[in-house]
Amino acid sequence: xxxxxxxxxxxxxxxxxxxxxxxxxxxxxxxxxxxxxxxxxxxxxxxxxxxxxxxxxxxxxxxxxxxxxxxxxxxxxxxxxxxxxxxxxxxxxxxxxxxxxxxxxxxxxxxxxxxxxxxxxxxxxxxxxxxxxxxxxxxxxxxxxxxxxxxxxxxxxxxxxxxxxxxxxxxxxxxxxxxxxxxxxxxxxxxxxxxxxxxxxxxxxxxxxxxxxxxxxxxxxxxxxxxxxxxxxxxxxxxxxxxxxxxxxxxxxxxxxxxxxxxxxxxxxxxxxxxxxxxxxxxxxxxxxxxx
Numbered sequence: 001x002x003x004x005x006x007x008x009x010x011x012x013x014x015x016x017x018x019x020x021x022x023x024x025x026x027x028x029x030x031x032x033x034x035x036x037x038x039x040x041x042x043x044x045x046x047x048x049x050x051x052x053x054x055x056x057x058x059x060x061x062x063x064x065x066x067x068x069x070x071x072x073x074x075x076x077x078x079x080x081x082x083x084x085x086x087x088x089x090x091x092x093x094x095x096x097x098x099x100x101x102x103x104x105x106x107x108x109x110x111x112x113x114x115x116x117x118x119x120x121x122x123x124x125x126x127x128x129x130x131x132x133x134x135x136x137x138x139x140x141x142x143x144x145x146x147x148x149x150x151x152x153x154x155x156x157x158x159x160x161x162x163x164x165x166x167x168x169x170x171x172x173x174x175x176x177x178x179x180x181x182x183x184x185x186x187x188x189x190x191x192x193x194x195x196x197x198x199x200x201x202x203x204x205x206x207x208x209x210x211x212x213x214x215x216x217x218x219x220x221x222x223x224x225x226x227x228x229x230x231x232x233x234x235x236x237x238x239x240x241x242x243x244x245x246x247x248x249x250x251x252x253x254x255x256x257x258x259x260x261x262x263x264x265x266x267x268x269x270x271x272x273x274x275x276x277x278x279x280x281x282x283x284x285x286x287x288x289x290x291x292x
Contacts, residue, residue, distance in 0.1 A: 004111035005261070005269050008153050016117065020062070020158045030066040031058075037068030045072070048079040050285045060195050062157045074195060079286040081193035085185065088137055089144055091283050094270045097141050101263040101270070104134045107142045108262055114247045117159040118199060119150060122259075126205065127169025131177030140185055142263075147196055148282050149270055160197030162243065164252070168205035175212050183216045191222055201229045202239055204252065 012020060020026035038061060039052050050056065057071070064070035082089055100106065106129045110120040123139075150156040167174075190198060203210075221229070232238040236245075236253030248254025269275070 005265050007149065007269060007275070008155050009274075010154070012154050012158060016155060016158045019117075023065075024062055024158065025065045026062070026158075031061075034061045034066035034068050034071070038071050041068060041072040042075075045076075047288060048076055048286065049288050050075055051281065056281075059151045059157060063195050063197055074193075075285075078193045078195065081189060082286040085189075088141055088185075092141060092144060093279055093283075094145055094267070094275070097138060097145065098267065098271075100134045100138045100142055101267050103264070104130065105262040106134050106139060107146065108259070109146070109266060110249070110259075111261065112247060112256065113155070113159075114162060114243050116199075117155055119153070119156050119161045120243070121146065121161060121163045123163065123165050125165055125170065125174060125178070126167045126207075127171065127174075128166075129174055129177070131173055136177050136179065136182040140182065140189070143186070144189070145270070145279075147194060148279060149275060150196055151282075152275070152278055156196065160199040162199055163201045164239075165201065165203050166205055166251075167203065167207060167210050170207050170209055172209065175209050178213045178216070180216050183220055187217065187220045187225075191225055198225070199228065200242060201225075202242065203229065203231045204236075204239060205234055206231065 017026070035054055035057055038057050042048070042050060042052050050060070060071045060075055061068070064074055094101065106124050108122040108124070110122060112120075114120055129139075150161060218226075230238075230242060236248075239248070239252055240254075245254045247256070249256045250258040
């Protein structure tokens with residue numbers, strides 16, 4: 001029996017190809033045109049470096065619906081983000097946050113996909129999170145690592161990803177941990193420099209003190225992301241309108257078994273040889289180094 005803790009390296013099936021064509025303009029003609037034009041743009045760009053093989057370029061063309069100019073602009077923003085936040089992301093590897101992954105259950109990924117074939121990222125931002133053990137910079141680094149891993153899955157490139165933010169038991173220590181600098185960092189990344197389709201963000205079990213956090217985030221949200229954030233409180237029936245109970249664990253009123261795993265179970269997957277080589281490659285992308 002295959003382990004539930006694995007990345008899906010399989011090529012797109014008929015259903016995914018249908019989604020890609022319908023939502024991403026992914027036809028043989030558009031793919032050929034997009035790849036050729038993006039290679040030309042990169043070839044004539046003295047500022048940024050990205051490996052120009054088809055597999056890599058596809059990662060950046062898909063979220064831009066195969067428009068080469070848009071993909072090139074995204075890559076330019078990614079390069080700038082990496083320079084601006086070098087202290088957090090430069091040469092970042094999973095082992096750099098091994099303790100946060102394996103000993104503190106802040107970030108988890110459900111072993112099943114949702115009904116639309118999307119990965120579900122679970123963030124425990126309530127009582128489970130101890131900001132004195134895992135600070136907000138580390139949480140961002142965990143997000144950043146996970147997004148790079150998701151790019152290895154064509155299913156995630158095409159179908160996108162979903163996030164469940166669980167605020168159960170949130171207190172003032174967690175509110176303080178999610179301060180203005182974190183809000184700005186996270187939303188700059190998501191809205192300007194993330195080559196993944198973030199389809200939905202579900203806020204669940206948020207207490208009254210959460211309003212203090214939302215006050216920081218709300219002014220920084222662009223319409224596109226704001227419309228994808230849904231508040232459910234403790235009403236899991238509200239969440240089920242977006243993700244059916246058949247695809248959720250009991251923790252969220254679902255039919256699947258209660259979550260009994262964490263990042264500790266996922267860690268061997270994200271530190272294997274293929275992932276390591278992918279991460280090293282991704283870390284070479286960005287602004288070209290100026291010769292002295």
